[in-house]
Amino acid sequence: MSRLPLEGIRVVDITVAWSGPFATMLLADLGAEVIRVENRRHFPPATRGTMARPTKSVMAGSVGASYPNREAGERPWNRFSWFNSMGRNKLSMTVDLAQPKGLEIVKDLIKISDIFVENNPPGTMDKLGLGYHVLKKVKPDLIMICMSAFGNSGPYRDYKGFAPVMEALLGHTWLRGYQNSDPTQTGVPVYHADACGGATAAFAALVALYHRKQTGEGQFIELSQAESMIPHLGEAIMDYTMNQREQGPLGNRSPFKAPQGCYKCKGDDKWVNISIGSDEEWEKFCQILGNPGWTKDERFSDMLVRYKNHDELDQIIEEWTKGHEPYEIMHLLQKEGIPCGPVLSEGDALSDPHLKERAFFLQLSHSEAGTHPHPGFLWKMSQTPPVVKSPTPCLGEHNDYVYRELLGKGEEEITQLKKEGHIGTDYLPQII
Amino acid sequence: MKKHFQQALSNVRVLDLTHYIAGPYCTKLLANYGAEVIKVEKPGEGDGARRLGPFLKDEPHLEKSGLFLHLNTNKRGITLNLKTKLGIKIFKDLVKWADVLVENFEPRVMPSLGLDYETLKQINSKLVMTSISNFGQTGPYRDYKASEIILYGMGGAMISTGLPERPLKLAGSVVQYQAGTVAAVATMGALIASKFQGIGQHVDISIIETQECSADRRTTNLLSFAYSGGTTFFRAHRMGLLIMPHGRYPCKDGFVEYAGGEPVFWPRWVKMLEMPELLENPRFKDLADLSHRGEFEAIFLPWLVELTKREATEKAQKAGVPGAAIQTPKEVVNDPHFNERGFFVEIEHPEAGKIKYPGCPFKTERTSWEVRRPAPLLGQHNEKVYCDLLGYTKEDLIKLKAMGVI
Numbered sequence: 001m002s003r004l005p006l007e008g009i010r011v012v013d014i015t016v017a018w019s020g021p022f023a024t025m026l027l028a029d030l031g032a033e034v035i036r037v038e039n040r041r042h043f044p045p046a047t048r049g050t051m052a053r054p055t056k057s058v059m060a061g062s063v064g065a066s067y068p069n070r071e072a073g074e075r076p077w078n079r080f081s082w083f084n085s086m087g088r089n090k091l092s093m094t095v096d097l098a099q100p101k102g103l104e105i106v107k108d109l110i111k112i113s114d115i116f117v118e119n120n121p122p123g124t125m126d127k128l129g130l131g132y133h134v135l136k137k138v139k140p141d142l143i144m145i146c147m148s149a150f151g152n153s154g155p156y157r158d159y160k161g162f163a164p165v166m167e168a169l170l171g172h173t174w175l176r177g178y179q180n181s182d183p184t185q186t187g188v189p190v191y192h193a194d195a196c197g198g199a200t201a202a203f204a205a206l207v208a209l210y211h212r213k214q215t216g217e218g219q220f221i222e223l224s225q226a227e228s229m230i231p232h233l234g235e236a237i238m239d240y241t242m243n244q245r246e247q248g249p250l251g252n253r254s255p256f257k258a259p260q261g262c263y264k265c266k267g268d269d270k271w272v273n274i275s276i277g278s279d280e281e282w283e284k285f286c287q288i289l290g291n292p293g294w295t296k297d298e299r300f301s302d303m304l305v306r307y308k309n310h311d312e313l314d315q316i317i318e319e320w321t322k323g324h325e326p327y328e329i330m331h332l333l334q335k336e337g338i339p340c341g342p343v344l345s346e347g348d349a350l351s352d353p354h355l356k357e358r359a360f361f362l363q364l365s366h367s368e369a370g371t372h373p374h375p376g377f378l379w380k381m382s383q384t385p386p387v388v389k390s391p392t393p394c395l396g397e398h399n400d401y402v403y404r405e406l407l408g409k410g411e412e413e414i415t416q417l418k419k420e421g422h423i424g425t426d427y428l429p430q431i432i
Numbered sequence: 433m434k435k436h437f438q439q440a441l442s443n444v445r446v447l448d449l450t451h452y453i454a455g456p457y458c459t460k461l462l463a464n465y466g467a468e469v470i471k472v473e474k475p476g477e478g479d480g481a482r483r484l485g486p487f488l489k490d491e492p493h494l495e496k497s498g499l500f501l502h503l504n505t506n507k508r509g510i511t512l513n514l515k516t517k518l519g520i521k522i523f524k525d526l527v528k529w530a531d532v533l534v535e536n537f538e539p540r541v542m543p544s545l546g547l548d549y550e551t552l553k554q555i556n557s558k559l560v561m562t563s564i565s566n567f568g569q570t571g572p573y574r575d576y577k578a579s580e581i582i583l584y585g586m587g588g589a590m591i592s593t594g595l596p597e598r599p600l601k602l603a604g605s606v607v608q609y610q611a612g613t614v615a616a617v618a619t620m621g622a623l624i625a626s627k628f629q630g631i632g633q634h635v636d637i638s639i640i641e642t643q644e645c646s647a648d649r650r651t652t653n654l655l656s657f658a659y660s661g662g663t664t665f666f667r668a669h670r671m672g673l674l675i676m677p678h679g680r681y682p683c684k685d686g687f688v689e690y691a692g693g694e695p696v697f698w699p700r701w702v703k704m705l706e707m708p709e710l711l712e713n714p715r716f717k718d719l720a721d722l723s724h725r726g727e728f729e730a731i732f733l734p735w736l737v738e739l740t741k742r743e744a745t746e747k748a749q750k751a752g753v754p755g756a757a758i759q760t761p762k763e764v765v766n767d768p769h770f771n772e773r774g775f776f777v778e779i780e781h782p783e784a785g786k787i788k789y790p791g792c793p794f795k796t797e798r799t800s801w802e803v804r805r806p807a808p809l810l811g812q813h814n815e816k817v818y819c820d821l822l823g824y825t826k827e828d829l830i831k832l833k834a835m836g837v838i
Contacts, residue, residue: 002625002629002631003625003629004625005621005622005624005625005629006621006624018647018652019647021647022647026614026617030617030621045692045694045696046694050673050693050694050695051694051695055718055720057718057720057721058673058720060720061673061720061722062665062671062673063673064660065656065657065659065660065663066652066656066659066660067659067660068659068660069659069660069661070660079659081652081655081656081658081659082652082656084655085645085651085652085654085655086647086651086652150769151773151795153772153773154768154769154770154772154773155768155769155772156749156769158749159749159756160692160748160749160752160753160754160755161691161754161756162691162692162754163648163691164679164689164691164754165689165691165754165755165756167689168680168688168689168756168757168758168759169756169757169759169764169767169769170759170764171759171760171761171763171764172602172603172606173680173689173758174758174759174760174761175603175604175761176600176601176602176603177600178594178595178598178600182682182687183680183687183689183758184679184680184681184682184687185595186593186594186595186600186680187593187594187595187596187600187667187668187669187670187679188592188593188667188668188670188671188679189671189678189679189689189691190589190593190602190648190649191647191648191649192602192606192610192648194647194648195610195646195647195648196606196609196610196613198647199610199613199614199616199617200613200793200794201794202617203461203613203616203617203620204794204796206617206620206621206624207440207441207465207620207796208440208796209624210440210441210444210620210623210624210627211440211798213624213627213628214443217798219796219797219798220796220797221794221795221796221797222794222795223793223794223795224773224794226770227770227773227775227791227792227793227794228793228794229606230764230770230775230790231457231502231609231790231793232604232605232606232609232610233603233604233606233761233790234498234499234502234503234609234789234790235485235486235498235499235502235604235605236603236604236761237502237761237764237765237789237790238486238498238499238501238502238787238789239485239486239498239761240761240762240765241498241765241776241787241788241789242486242487242488242489242498242784242787243486243488243489243490244762245486246760246761246762247761249603250603251600251601252581252598252599252600252601254579254580254581255485256484256485257579260579260581261581262581262585262590262598262599262600262601264598269591269666271585271591271598271599272585273581273582273585273590275578275579275580275581275582277579330576334573334576334577337577338577339576339577339578339579339582340577340582341576341578341582341583341585341586342585342586343585343586343590343591343599344585344586344587344591345591345664346591346653346654346656346657346658346664346665347657347662347664349586349644349654350654350657350658352586353572354567354571354572354573355571355640355641355644357570357571357572358568358570358571358638358641360641360644369659372655372658372659373654373658374654374655374658375644375645375650375651375654375655376641376644376645377641377645378614378617378618378637378641378642378645379614379615379617379618379635379636379637379641380568380569380635380636380638381618381621381622381633381634381635381636382549382633382634382635382636383625383631383632383633384621384622384625384631384633432695
């Protein structure tokens with residue numbers, strides 16, 4: 001096995017919530033040394049928890065399930081699944097960016113790093129004194145990735161946006177829904193903009209790194225998460241720009257296949273997806289069902305009429321699926337080449353034979369959260385396979401490494417930095 | 433040694449054997465930042481996406497699919513029949529030329545053509561071969577068939593999305609686009625190892641695995657399940673964190689989305705509603721006490737229906753509440769923000785004419801995103817590639833065509 005592609009590349013990571021940590025996880029999986037810069041005086045939302053010290057009522061709610069055994073523990077910020085699912089292979093240091101000394105420390109770290117990623121509201125880094133024009137002087141070939149909801153310019157620049165807000169403005173929310181229904185009837189929000197923004201940011205970092213390796217030049221990259229996702233809806237956008245057609249929600253259907261749907265199966269909340277795209281697949285499907293009388297019905301004889309009579313067809317299909325288990329249906333249909341698969345719950349995925357054979361889940365031990373299976377790598381590589389060097393870091397776990405080894409601080413300075421609130425392994429007591 | 437590169441990936445050569453969505457989006461990302469991409473299509477038919485809509489003026493035509501036009505900007509296109517001996521020989525010549533090969537056939541296809549990675553690495557030891565497939569190159573479901581909804585159901589958080597009555601997929605084909613995006617990340621990583629360490633390798637992207645570890649909740653839900661000893665994130669009508677509204681609500685002329693279910697947002701909600709007295713209301717002291725949610729909604733919902741979605745957006749954002757209008761594709765294309773930033777770009781195509789396309793996914797100071805050419809016509813660059821690059825003569829081309837190779 002060879003050295004990982006990004007070994008020797010250091011990434012300074014001041015990201016919060018989901019998209020930024022996802023981006024830096026991908027860079028860490030490629031071998032970069034990612035150092036999270038965290039602040040004991042500031043608890044960013046949806047990152048190491050929804051609250052630093054969750055109250056009893058918060059723990060009793062759905063967020064409680066994000067902690068091992070539903071216990072927040074002494075240091076809840078080290079036990080939170082949202083953060084811990086994207087923290088492998090990263091290091092954590094603490095520093096107070098509100099103090100001038102803290103800023104100098106971060107600049108010293110950037111001086112010996114290659115990539116700086118942040119996803120705070122536009123202008124935050126400038127206000128702190130960590131804008132690109134400043135950092136460029138500290139580290140001329142720095143690559144700085146500034147990811148925000150809507151970008152660093154334009155009327156929505158300062159909009160507060162989690163992924164659902166971005167997806168509302170960029171069209172995904174409108175297009176995602178049941179047919180003949182309205183957007184209020186779609187349940188909890190989705191966060192594709194975080195997945196997309198994070199992956200696109202990692203791609204951007206690699207493009208810039210490639211450029212730097214060839215030319216020695218660093219650069220500033222501005223990523224609007226919303227704009228990174230609009231291309232994912234390209235065909236709906238093009239339908240409007242070409243034909244002035246406003247697409248609406250299609251539910252679980254496809255414009256090119258019929259029948260396609262999510263059908264109820266035997267068992268509690270068990271579902272199977274079936275997606276039939278040709279007459280050949282349809283005939284095989286009918287055979288599997290034993291060619292009951294309705295399969296000869298004119299209303300279902302070709303794709304066009306199946307589309308037209310889709311509601312009725314769905315009901316008939318569901319009558320059949322209800323008598324079977326999802327995996328059973330998948331194997332039965334796939335044997336004949338019909339696209340079909342269960343809707344896997346978390347438990348189903350963890351015990352799925354295919355994911356198991358591919359060793360997708362990683363059994364990781366964390367000093368404060370225990371040993372659990374974690375979702376694994378997003379790619380396999382034959383020569384530089386990703387590895388887990390370390391589990392998600394506890395807050396400030398690598399202060400010693402960063403302050404002593406990287407920044408060369410002595411005992412006295414360290415003591416002073418602790419006193420001033422920079423170095424520590426907890427959030428200050430007043431932080432809720 | 434400072435060289436001038438017009439775009440970051442200008443010296444990267446990509447042989448593109450992809451079709452439909454995930455593969456083409458991966459190579460589109462590479463092409464748009466400068467890579468020289470040669471897309472190989474089946475003579476006469478081409479990429480299956482050419483036969484999927486939407487079509488310009490609803491006229492089905494191989495050169496007028498909006499899906500294909502969008503996914504293949506900046507690529508050169510050739511036709512090549514890989515079921516002929518000569519076709520395979522030509523393809524192998526192109527493998528010698530390439531730094532990267534991206535393909536998204538079913539895993540059995542490349543080996544059946546004699547084009548498996550082990551064979552290709554003999555021809556080009558530094559080759560990065562990225563294979564994108566539904567379930568990956570190994571494992572019991574390797575040869576299973578899938579489509580967007582199946583990939584989301586098996587890989588993503590579908591069990592948790594939609595109403596309790598029935599799971600609901602994401603819109604369009606975003607799962608496949610996401611797989612293409614992740615594939616571009618992995619390909620760039622492998623390219624760096626190839627160019628600077630001299631290592632070629634095979635990259636295996638399983639679309640369902642790009643969802644199993646996705647920041648769109650699947651990864652957090654999976655770990656929460658393991659942490660909590662089996663909590664499944666069932667579908668619900670709304671999120672249940674705190675009393676503030678969360679999700680989509682009707683206003684005067686449409687719908688508004690609200691997010692941000694954490695205590696820090698509470699004073700901002702009060703500010704947005706211009707009802708400071710709510711801060712003193714004892715029923716709203718414990719924001720996690722959901723028994724008072726109804727009372728808060730009784731205040732909020734009538735307030736919202738008096739506002740247009742634009743007004744509601746302004747009010748939310750002014751107060752720092754994460755809330756915004758739910759826009760239709762038309763509104764997105766005409767949106768003042770995306771237009772002020774020049775997001776949509778007009779591209780002229782010989783058959784489809786001038787159309788607005790989604791533009792650049794991130795802006796770079798140097799090495800910028802650029803449209804150098806529209807999506808290729810089927811076989812448009814045969815002469816350029818076969819004659820200029822591989823040294824065939826124009827007479828050879830006529831023969832190749834007659835033999836059904838191109």
